[in-house]
Amino acid sequence: MAEINLPRVVVLGGGIGGQVAATRLKQKLRTDARVTLVERSATFTFAPSLLWLMVGKRQPRTITRDYSGFLKRGVEVAHVSVTGIDTAASEVQTESGPIGYDYLVVALGASLDPGRIPGLAEHTFHPYDLPSAERLRDALAAFRGGKVVVAIASMPYKCPAAPYETAMLIDGFLRDRGLRESSQIEMYTPEPLPLPVAGPFAGHSVAAELASRGIGFHPRATLEAVQPGSVQFTGESAPFDLAVVIPPHRPPEVIANSGLAGPGGWIPVDRSTLRTRASNVYAIGDNTAIPLENGLLLPKAGVFAHGEAEVVAENITRRIRGDLLEAAFDGHGTCFLETGGGKSGLARGDFFASPVPTVAMHRPGRAWHAAKIAFEQYWLRRWL
Numbered sequence: 290m291a292e293i294n295l296p297r298v299v300v301l302g303g304g305i306g307g308q309v310a311a312t313r314l315k316q317k318l319r320t321d322a323r324v325t326l327v328e329r330s331a332t333f334t335f336a337p338s339l340l341w342l343m344v345g346k347r348q349p350r351t352i353t354r355d356y357s358g359f360l361k362r363g364v365e366v367a368h369v370s371v372t373g374i375d376t377a378a379s380e381v382q383t384e385s386g387p388i389g390y391d392y393l394v395v396a397l398g399a400s401l402d403p404g405r406i407p408g409l410a411e412h413t414f415h416p417y418d419l420p421s422a423e424r425l426r427d428a429l430a431a432f433r434g435g436k437v438v439v440a441i442a443s444m445p446y447k448c449p450a451a452p453y454e455t456a457m458l459i460d461g462f463l464r465d466r467g468l469r470e471s472s473q474i475e476m477y478t479p480e481p482l483p484l485p486v487a488g489p490f491a492g493h494s495v496a497a498e499l500a501s502r503g504i505g506f507h508p509r510a511t512l513e514a515v516q517p518g519s520v521q522f523t524g525e526s527a528p529f530d531l532a533v534v535i536p537p538h539r540p541p542e543v544i545a546n547s548g549l550a551g552p553g554g555w556i557p558v559d560r561s562t563l564r565t566r567a568s569n570v571y572a573i574g575d576n577t578a579i580p581l582e583n584g585l586l587l588p589k590a591g592v593f594a595h596g597e598a599e600v601v602a603e604n605i606t607r608r609i610r611g612d613l614l615e616a617a618f619d620g621h622g623t624c625f626l627e628t629g630g631g632k633s634g635l636a637r638g639d640f641f642a643s644p645v646p647t648v649a650m651h652r653p654g655r656a657w658h659a660a661k662i663a664f665e666q667y668w669l670r671r672w673l
């Protein structure tokens with residue numbers, strides 16, 4: 290009965306941000322609050338590893354975990370779909386009934402929307418979720434050489450580096466199989482340069498990596514439609530034997546309908562505290578939109594979802610304990626960039642720097658690749 294009077298913190302979404310938020314909240318608040326994680330899926334797959342799975346270097350079971358570790362930590366886990374957020378009533382609607390909250394953390398991620406582009410779902414592959422990455426792995430295994438198109442359908446998308454890593458890992462895969470000489474890889478993006486948010490130095494570095502592998506780079510390409518054997522961009526069509534297209538992303542529907550959403554359907558937040566416009570409601574990770582000084586948005590990346598979750602867990606704890614001082618998210622982030630051939634580069638920077646983010650690029654090497662593997666293992670052991 291005592292539990293009924295405890296403050297209840299509800300975390301929506303058990304991805305990267307939600308996992309960190311729920312774990313840290315329970316660690317900090319212990320028996321002083323109920324922490325509930327609401328996640329529709331029974332299992333979680335570590336997204337960065339999908340790129341290795343695509344080229345046959347991971348099995349689904351080695352990068353997928355269930356949520357039993359959260360129960361052991363004392364986090365209540367509800368495997369249900371969230372269908373609505375009623376901030377006036379401090380209540381979340383789910384397919385199994387309402388869940389009331391005193392504090393809410395919204396971490397529902399970004400949804401993929403392949404249906405927005407005619408022909409995309411029917412004729413192309415992508416590595417952005419587990420079933421799709423498995424289909425792409427099978428298509429690559431059956432590929433005997435020819436024209437490969439790697440494209441980004443639209444902005445924004447998760448992980449600025451991932452499509453470029455995809456192109457370079459496919460390059461390495463074809464080299465290993467003796468198929469690179471008989472193949473052509475062309476990369477298309479609506480961006481003016483790779484990783485535009487990280488500035489021209491980072492962009493030119495990645496473009497140089499593509500060029501050194503003989504991967505054609507086509508910036509400012511607007512994808513209109515896909516037909517069998519041909520991707521249609523405005524003013525140009527790209528023939529293919531295999532097309533890998535990162536699908537359009539959209540905000541989860543439940544957010545678009547919640548009153549938390551801003552222009553474009555993403556959630557505007559205070560970039561330091563991650564507070565939304567609703568009282569006691571915070572949002573972190575891919576479902577937020579955080580404008581930067583350079584006019585672009587903070588990238589949708591796990592590293593930021595993680596950092597934001599730490600800050601929100603700390604601030605909710607402080608508020609429950611009556612401490613009015615708030616911790617601040619500082620916009621720092623680090624990201625590995627897998628380049629194939631057992632090497633990775635690293636981008637590290639301050640994305641809240643003014644007037645533009647300051648990002649350092651470390652050249653690809655075996656040590657960063659080893660660090661990326663260590664990070665994967667750390668994540669799967671530490672947080673799940």
Ligand SMILES: Cc1cc2nc3c(=O)[nH]c(=O)nc-3n(C[C@H](O)[C@H](O)[C@H](O)COP(=O)(O)OP(=O)(O)OC[C@H]3O[C@@H](n4cnc5c(N)ncnc54)[C@H](O)[C@@H]3O)c2cc1C
Pocket residue numbers: 301302303304305306307327328329330336337338339340369370371372396397398399416417418447448451541543573574575576589590591592593594624625
């Ligand atoms: C191929 C690939 C490679 C990547 N590589 C990197 C990398 O190297 N570094 C990096 O920093 N980032 C990387 N990312 C990006 C990173 O995975 C995301 O930015 C990160 O997962 C965002 O965390 P999040 O908590 O905001 O959302 P997510 O991790 O997507 O979690 C959202 C959760 O909400 C759940 N959910 C959604 N709607 C509902 C609902 N209605 N009801 C209940 N549950 C719901 C989902 O099932 C999901 O578990 C990569 C992404 C991809 C696809």
